[in-house]
Amino acid sequence: MRILLVDDEPALRELLRATLESVDITVDEAASALEAETVMRRRKPDLVVLDLRMPGMSGAEFCAQLKEKPRTRDIPVVVLTAADPEDARSAQQAGAAAVVHKPFSPLELLAVVEGLAGRTPLSAPPRRKPRAGDEEEVVLYARDLRHLLEIERTQRRLLEDSYLETVTALAIALESKDGATRAHSQRVQRYAAELLEAIAPGTTSDHTYEYGFLLHDIGKIGIPDSILLKPGPLSRAERKRMQTHTVIGEQMLAGVAVLRGEGLRIVRSHHERWDGRGYPDGIAGDDVPLGARVFAVADALDAMTSNRPYRRALTWRAAHAEILAQSGKQFDPDVVDAFREREPSLVEVKRELAAA
Ligand SMILES: [Fe+2]
Secondary structure, eight states, X not given: OEEEEEOSOHHHHHXXXXXXXXXXXXXXXXXXXXXXXXXHHHSOOSEEEEESSOSSSOHHHHHHHHHHSTTTTTSOEEEXXXXXXXXXXXXXXXXXXXXXXXXXXXXXXXXXXXXXXXSOOOOOOOOOOXXXXXXXXXXXXXXXXXXXXXHHHHHHHHHHHHHHHHHHHHXXXXXXXXXXXXXXXXXXXXXXXXXXXXXXXXXGGSHHHHHHHHHTTXXXXXXXXXXXXXXXXXXXXXXXXXXXXXXXXXXXXXXXXXXXTHHHXXXXXXXXXTTSOOSSSOOOGGGSOHHHHHHHHHHHHHHHHSOBTTBOOOOHHHHHHXXXXXXXXXXXXXXXXXXXXXXHHHHHHHHHHHXX
16 A cells, blocks of 8 residues: 655654554655645555645645546545644545544554555554643654554464464374373463462463473374373383483474473473483483473372373372372472462362363
8 A cells, every 4th residue: 555645744754654654554755735746646646645734735725636637536635634623624625535633643543544445444542632731743652652562462462372272272182192181281281380380489471381381292292102092001112112202392392482491391301300210311309490390290290180091080188198208209399398388279270170
Protein backbone atom coordinates (compact mmCIF):
# COMPACT_ATOMS: atom_id res chain seq x y z
CA MET A 1 0.00 0.00 0.00
CA ARG A 2 1.29 3.47 -0.91
CA ILE A 3 0.26 6.68 0.84
CA LEU A 4 0.96 10.27 -0.15
CA LEU A 5 1.41 12.50 2.88
CA VAL A 6 0.80 16.19 2.19
CA ASP A 7 1.66 18.50 5.10
CA ASP A 8 3.85 21.58 5.40
CA GLU A 9 5.19 20.54 8.83
CA PRO A 10 8.29 18.33 8.35
CA ALA A 11 8.19 17.07 11.98
CA LEU A 12 4.62 15.82 11.61
CA ARG A 13 5.46 14.16 8.28
CA GLU A 14 8.40 12.43 9.95
CA LEU A 15 6.21 11.16 12.81
CA LEU A 16 3.53 9.86 10.45
CA ARG A 17 6.08 8.28 8.13
CA ALA A 18 7.56 6.33 11.06
CA THR A 19 4.10 5.14 12.11
CA LEU A 20 2.90 4.14 8.64
CA GLU A 21 6.15 2.46 7.64
CA SER A 22 6.04 0.38 10.82
CA VAL A 23 3.06 -1.47 9.30
CA ASP A 24 4.66 -1.83 5.87
CA ILE A 25 2.96 1.11 4.19
CA THR A 26 5.10 2.92 1.61
CA VAL A 27 5.08 6.68 2.16
CA ASP A 28 5.63 9.52 -0.33
CA GLU A 29 5.80 13.03 1.05
CA ALA A 30 4.93 16.47 -0.23
CA ALA A 31 5.15 19.81 1.60
CA SER A 32 2.46 21.52 -0.52
CA ALA A 33 -0.39 20.83 -2.95
CA LEU A 34 1.87 21.80 -5.85
CA GLU A 35 4.56 19.33 -4.83
CA ALA A 36 1.87 16.69 -4.28
CA GLU A 37 0.71 17.07 -7.89
CA THR A 38 4.25 16.40 -9.12
CA VAL A 39 4.66 13.33 -6.90
CA MET A 40 1.27 11.95 -7.99
CA ARG A 41 2.14 12.27 -11.66
CA ARG A 42 5.12 10.00 -11.05
CA ARG A 43 3.38 7.48 -8.79
CA LYS A 44 -0.31 7.16 -8.10
CA PRO A 45 -0.96 6.58 -4.37
CA ASP A 46 -3.64 4.30 -2.93
CA LEU A 47 -4.59 6.95 -0.41
CA VAL A 48 -3.81 10.62 0.32
CA VAL A 49 -3.39 12.10 3.81
CA LEU A 50 -3.80 15.83 3.48
CA ASP A 51 -3.34 18.78 5.85
CA LEU A 52 -6.16 21.27 5.42
CA ARG A 53 -4.20 24.45 6.16
CA MET A 54 -1.17 24.82 3.96
CA PRO A 55 0.49 27.76 2.31
CA GLY A 56 -0.53 28.15 -1.35
CA MET A 57 -3.43 25.95 -2.42
CA SER A 58 -5.42 24.82 0.67
CA GLY A 59 -6.04 21.18 1.41
CA ALA A 60 -9.77 21.57 0.67
CA GLU A 61 -9.06 23.03 -2.78
CA PHE A 62 -6.56 20.31 -3.56
CA CYS A 63 -8.99 17.61 -2.40
CA ALA A 64 -11.78 19.06 -4.60
CA GLN A 65 -9.35 19.10 -7.53
CA LEU A 66 -8.46 15.43 -7.00
CA LYS A 67 -12.15 14.51 -6.93
CA GLU A 68 -12.75 16.25 -10.27
CA LYS A 69 -10.08 14.40 -12.24
CA PRO A 70 -11.01 10.89 -13.49
CA ARG A 71 -7.46 9.59 -12.80
CA THR A 72 -7.53 10.57 -9.11
CA ARG A 73 -11.27 10.58 -8.36
CA ASP A 74 -11.23 7.15 -6.67
CA ILE A 75 -8.28 7.78 -4.36
CA PRO A 76 -9.60 8.15 -0.79
CA VAL A 77 -8.48 11.35 0.93
CA VAL A 78 -8.03 11.68 4.71
CA VAL A 79 -7.96 15.31 5.82
CA LEU A 80 -6.05 16.50 8.90
CA THR A 81 -7.56 19.53 10.52
CA ALA A 82 -7.68 21.55 13.75
CA ALA A 83 -10.83 21.13 15.80
CA ASP A 84 -12.79 23.67 13.77
CA PRO A 85 -16.28 22.59 12.63
CA GLU A 86 -16.03 24.93 9.62
CA ASP A 87 -12.82 23.20 8.45
CA ALA A 88 -14.39 19.75 8.84
CA ARG A 89 -17.40 20.85 6.81
CA SER A 90 -15.29 22.24 3.97
CA ALA A 91 -13.22 19.02 3.91
CA GLN A 92 -16.34 16.91 3.61
CA GLN A 93 -17.77 19.16 0.91
CA ALA A 94 -14.51 18.74 -1.00
CA GLY A 95 -15.07 14.95 -0.98
CA ALA A 96 -12.77 13.79 1.86
CA ALA A 97 -13.40 10.19 2.90
CA ALA A 98 -12.49 10.93 6.53
CA VAL A 99 -11.49 13.86 8.72
CA VAL A 100 -8.99 13.47 11.58
CA HIS A 101 -8.77 16.27 14.12
CA LYS A 102 -5.49 17.65 15.43
CA PRO A 103 -3.94 16.87 17.79
CA PHE A 104 -4.35 13.21 16.93
CA SER A 105 -2.37 10.19 17.90
CA PRO A 106 -0.59 8.47 15.00
CA LEU A 107 -2.34 5.20 15.87
CA GLU A 108 -5.74 6.89 15.52
CA LEU A 109 -4.77 8.03 12.03
CA LEU A 110 -3.44 4.57 11.26
CA ALA A 111 -6.77 3.00 12.28
CA VAL A 112 -8.62 5.37 9.89
CA VAL A 113 -6.17 4.67 7.05
CA GLU A 114 -6.32 0.90 7.48
CA GLY A 115 -10.11 1.00 7.77
CA LEU A 116 -10.35 2.85 4.44
CA ALA A 117 -7.87 0.49 2.81
CA GLY A 118 -9.95 -2.51 3.92
CA ARG A 119 -7.15 -3.85 6.10
CA THR A 120 -7.82 -5.08 9.61
CA PRO A 121 -6.91 -2.07 11.69
CA LEU A 122 -4.40 -2.40 14.47
CA SER A 123 -6.43 -1.57 17.56
CA ALA A 124 -6.15 2.16 18.18
CA PRO A 125 -5.97 3.47 21.74
CA PRO A 126 -9.31 4.85 22.91
CA ARG A 127 -9.85 8.45 21.84
CA ARG A 128 -9.58 10.71 24.85
CA LYS A 129 -10.42 14.37 25.19
CA PRO A 130 -7.13 16.32 25.09
CA ARG A 131 -6.23 17.90 28.42
CA ALA A 132 -4.12 21.00 29.06
CA GLY A 133 -0.52 20.13 28.28
CA ASP A 134 -1.68 17.12 26.27
CA GLU A 135 -1.95 18.93 22.97
CA GLU A 136 1.38 17.97 21.53
CA GLU A 137 1.48 15.11 19.02
CA VAL A 138 4.55 13.85 20.80
CA VAL A 139 2.59 13.34 24.04
CA LEU A 140 -0.02 11.37 22.13
CA TYR A 141 2.75 9.45 20.42
CA ALA A 142 4.16 8.46 23.81
CA ARG A 143 0.69 7.17 24.69
CA ASP A 144 0.66 5.21 21.42
CA LEU A 145 4.02 3.74 22.26
CA ARG A 146 2.73 2.53 25.61
CA HIS A 147 -0.28 1.03 23.86
CA LEU A 148 1.94 -0.73 21.30
CA LEU A 149 4.12 -2.12 24.06
CA GLU A 150 1.03 -3.57 25.72
CA ILE A 151 0.02 -5.20 22.43
CA GLU A 152 3.54 -6.54 21.97
CA ARG A 153 3.57 -7.93 25.52
CA THR A 154 0.24 -9.70 24.95
CA GLN A 155 1.48 -11.16 21.67
CA ARG A 156 4.68 -12.37 23.30
CA ARG A 157 2.63 -14.07 26.01
CA LEU A 158 0.45 -15.74 23.36
CA LEU A 159 3.58 -16.92 21.57
CA GLU A 160 5.05 -18.34 24.76
CA ASP A 161 1.75 -20.09 25.51
CA SER A 162 1.70 -21.64 22.05
CA TYR A 163 5.30 -22.85 22.48
CA LEU A 164 4.29 -24.49 25.71
CA GLU A 165 1.18 -26.05 24.15
CA THR A 166 3.29 -27.45 21.31
CA VAL A 167 5.86 -28.86 23.68
CA THR A 168 3.11 -30.34 25.86
CA ALA A 169 1.51 -31.96 22.79
CA LEU A 170 4.87 -33.47 21.89
CA ALA A 171 5.34 -34.82 25.41
CA ILE A 172 1.83 -36.31 25.36
CA ALA A 173 2.43 -37.89 21.94
CA LEU A 174 5.51 -39.55 23.35
CA GLU A 175 3.76 -40.73 26.48
CA SER A 176 0.90 -42.28 24.55
CA LYS A 177 3.49 -44.47 22.84
CA ASP A 178 5.14 -45.24 26.14
CA GLY A 179 1.88 -46.29 27.80
CA ALA A 180 2.00 -43.50 30.35
CA THR A 181 -0.79 -41.00 30.77
CA ARG A 182 -1.21 -37.36 29.97
CA ALA A 183 -1.57 -36.67 33.66
CA HIS A 184 1.93 -38.03 34.31
CA SER A 185 3.78 -35.29 32.44
CA GLN A 186 1.55 -32.60 33.92
CA ARG A 187 1.96 -33.88 37.48
CA VAL A 188 5.72 -34.27 37.21
CA GLN A 189 6.06 -30.81 35.72
CA ARG A 190 3.92 -29.24 38.45
CA TYR A 191 5.69 -31.15 41.25
CA ALA A 192 9.09 -30.15 39.86
CA ALA A 193 8.06 -26.50 39.48
CA GLU A 194 6.84 -26.47 43.10
CA LEU A 195 10.10 -27.98 44.40
CA LEU A 196 12.23 -25.70 42.24
CA GLU A 197 10.41 -22.62 43.53
CA ALA A 198 11.08 -23.76 47.11
CA ILE A 199 14.77 -24.40 46.55
CA ALA A 200 15.55 -21.49 44.19
CA PRO A 201 12.77 -18.87 44.38
CA GLY A 202 12.12 -17.02 41.11
CA THR A 203 13.77 -19.68 38.94
CA THR A 204 10.48 -20.96 37.59
CA SER A 205 9.98 -17.74 35.63
CA ASP A 206 12.74 -19.12 33.36
CA HIS A 207 10.66 -21.30 31.03
CA THR A 208 13.64 -23.43 29.98
CA TYR A 209 13.13 -25.52 33.16
CA GLU A 210 9.48 -26.08 32.31
CA TYR A 211 10.36 -27.26 28.79
CA GLY A 212 13.09 -29.53 30.16
CA PHE A 213 10.68 -31.13 32.67
CA LEU A 214 8.10 -31.75 29.93
CA LEU A 215 10.50 -33.11 27.32
CA HIS A 216 12.88 -35.05 29.57
CA ASP A 217 12.09 -38.40 27.91
CA ILE A 218 11.84 -37.17 24.29
CA GLY A 219 14.93 -39.25 23.39
CA LYS A 220 12.77 -42.39 23.79
CA ILE A 221 11.62 -41.68 20.23
CA GLY A 222 15.01 -43.09 19.26
CA ILE A 223 14.57 -46.35 21.22
CA PRO A 224 13.15 -49.35 19.31
CA ASP A 225 9.63 -50.40 20.34
CA SER A 226 10.91 -53.94 21.01
CA ILE A 227 12.83 -52.47 23.97
CA LEU A 228 10.56 -49.55 24.89
CA LEU A 229 7.41 -51.69 25.03
CA LYS A 230 8.96 -54.96 26.21
CA PRO A 231 6.67 -56.40 28.89
CA GLY A 232 9.35 -58.33 30.81
CA PRO A 233 12.66 -57.23 32.32
CA LEU A 234 15.32 -55.85 29.95
CA SER A 235 18.59 -57.62 29.27
CA ARG A 236 21.81 -55.80 30.16
CA ALA A 237 22.34 -54.75 26.53
CA GLU A 238 18.74 -53.60 26.23
CA ARG A 239 19.04 -51.59 29.43
CA LYS A 240 22.20 -49.91 28.09
CA ARG A 241 20.36 -49.06 24.90
CA MET A 242 17.39 -47.72 26.86
CA GLN A 243 19.68 -45.45 28.87
CA THR A 244 20.82 -43.70 25.72
CA HIS A 245 17.43 -41.88 25.60
CA THR A 246 19.03 -39.18 27.75
CA VAL A 247 21.80 -38.43 25.27
CA ILE A 248 19.56 -38.88 22.22
CA GLY A 249 17.11 -36.37 23.76
CA GLU A 250 19.89 -33.86 24.33
CA GLN A 251 21.10 -34.24 20.73
CA MET A 252 17.58 -33.90 19.36
CA LEU A 253 16.89 -30.67 21.23
CA ALA A 254 20.34 -29.08 21.03
CA GLY A 255 19.21 -26.61 18.37
CA VAL A 256 15.98 -25.56 20.12
CA ALA A 257 16.42 -22.07 21.56
CA VAL A 258 13.85 -22.36 24.37
CA LEU A 259 15.66 -25.35 25.85
CA ARG A 260 19.16 -23.95 25.69
CA GLY A 261 20.89 -24.00 29.07
CA GLU A 262 19.19 -25.68 31.99
CA GLY A 263 16.37 -27.26 29.93
CA LEU A 264 18.85 -29.27 27.89
CA ARG A 265 20.79 -30.26 31.04
CA ILE A 266 17.58 -31.66 32.56
CA VAL A 267 17.04 -33.80 29.45
CA ARG A 268 20.57 -35.20 29.60
CA SER A 269 20.89 -35.62 33.37
CA HIS A 270 17.40 -36.56 34.59
CA HIS A 271 18.60 -40.09 35.53
CA GLU A 272 21.69 -38.97 37.43
CA ARG A 273 21.79 -39.58 41.18
CA TRP A 274 23.16 -37.55 44.07
CA ASP A 275 25.51 -40.44 45.00
CA GLY A 276 26.91 -40.68 41.45
CA ARG A 277 25.32 -44.05 40.61
CA GLY A 278 23.08 -42.70 37.86
CA TYR A 279 23.56 -42.31 34.12
CA PRO A 280 24.65 -41.28 31.48
CA ASP A 281 27.67 -39.54 33.08
CA GLY A 282 27.70 -40.90 36.65
CA ILE A 283 28.18 -37.37 38.04
CA ALA A 284 27.43 -36.72 41.71
CA GLY A 285 26.37 -34.00 44.18
CA ASP A 286 26.27 -30.44 42.90
CA ASP A 287 27.72 -31.57 39.58
CA VAL A 288 24.23 -32.84 38.76
CA PRO A 289 22.36 -29.81 37.35
CA LEU A 290 19.82 -28.31 39.75
CA GLY A 291 16.87 -28.90 37.41
CA ALA A 292 17.79 -32.60 37.13
CA ARG A 293 18.13 -32.99 40.93
CA VAL A 294 14.70 -31.46 41.41
CA PHE A 295 13.21 -33.52 38.59
CA ALA A 296 14.52 -36.77 40.09
CA VAL A 297 12.38 -36.31 43.22
CA ALA A 298 9.30 -35.16 41.26
CA ASP A 299 9.51 -38.10 38.86
CA ALA A 300 10.05 -40.68 41.63
CA LEU A 301 7.17 -39.21 43.63
CA ASP A 302 4.80 -39.54 40.70
CA ALA A 303 6.06 -42.99 39.71
CA MET A 304 5.49 -44.31 43.23
CA THR A 305 2.06 -42.74 43.73
CA SER A 306 0.60 -43.75 40.32
CA ASN A 307 -0.82 -47.10 39.24
CA ARG A 308 1.30 -48.85 36.61
CA PRO A 309 0.26 -51.87 34.52
CA TYR A 310 2.56 -54.12 36.55
CA ARG A 311 1.93 -52.77 40.08
CA ARG A 312 -0.45 -50.73 42.16
CA ALA A 313 0.41 -47.28 43.45
CA LEU A 314 2.05 -46.88 46.84
CA THR A 315 0.27 -44.70 49.36
CA TRP A 316 1.52 -41.14 49.62
CA ARG A 317 2.83 -41.97 53.08
CA ALA A 318 4.94 -44.86 51.77
CA ALA A 319 6.28 -42.66 48.93
CA HIS A 320 7.10 -39.96 51.49
CA ALA A 321 9.09 -42.45 53.57
CA GLU A 322 10.97 -43.72 50.50
CA ILE A 323 11.94 -40.21 49.38
CA LEU A 324 13.24 -39.38 52.85
CA ALA A 325 15.15 -42.68 52.97
CA GLN A 326 16.86 -41.78 49.66
CA SER A 327 18.05 -38.36 50.89
CA GLY A 328 21.80 -38.14 50.23
CA LYS A 329 21.64 -41.36 48.16
CA GLN A 330 19.43 -41.07 45.11
CA PHE A 331 18.32 -37.52 45.97
CA ASP A 332 19.84 -34.17 46.85
CA PRO A 333 19.15 -33.62 50.61
CA ASP A 334 18.18 -29.98 49.93
CA VAL A 335 15.53 -31.11 47.43
CA VAL A 336 14.24 -33.66 49.94
CA ASP A 337 13.96 -30.80 52.49
CA ALA A 338 12.05 -28.80 49.87
CA PHE A 339 9.77 -31.81 49.38
CA ARG A 340 8.95 -31.86 53.12
CA GLU A 341 8.39 -28.11 53.16
CA ARG A 342 6.08 -28.14 50.12
CA GLU A 343 4.33 -31.46 50.75
CA PRO A 344 0.89 -29.93 51.39
CA SER A 345 1.06 -28.07 48.04
CA LEU A 346 2.21 -31.26 46.25
CA VAL A 347 -0.74 -33.18 47.67
CA GLU A 348 -2.96 -30.35 46.48
CA VAL A 349 -1.48 -30.55 42.94
CA LYS A 350 -2.22 -34.29 42.80
CA ARG A 351 -5.78 -33.73 44.00
CA GLU A 352 -6.35 -30.86 41.58
CA LEU A 353 -5.09 -32.81 38.54
CA ALA A 354 -7.03 -35.94 39.53
CA ALA A 355 -10.21 -33.85 39.68
CA ALA A 356 -9.42 -32.32 36.27
FE1 LIG B 1 13.94 -40.89 31.36
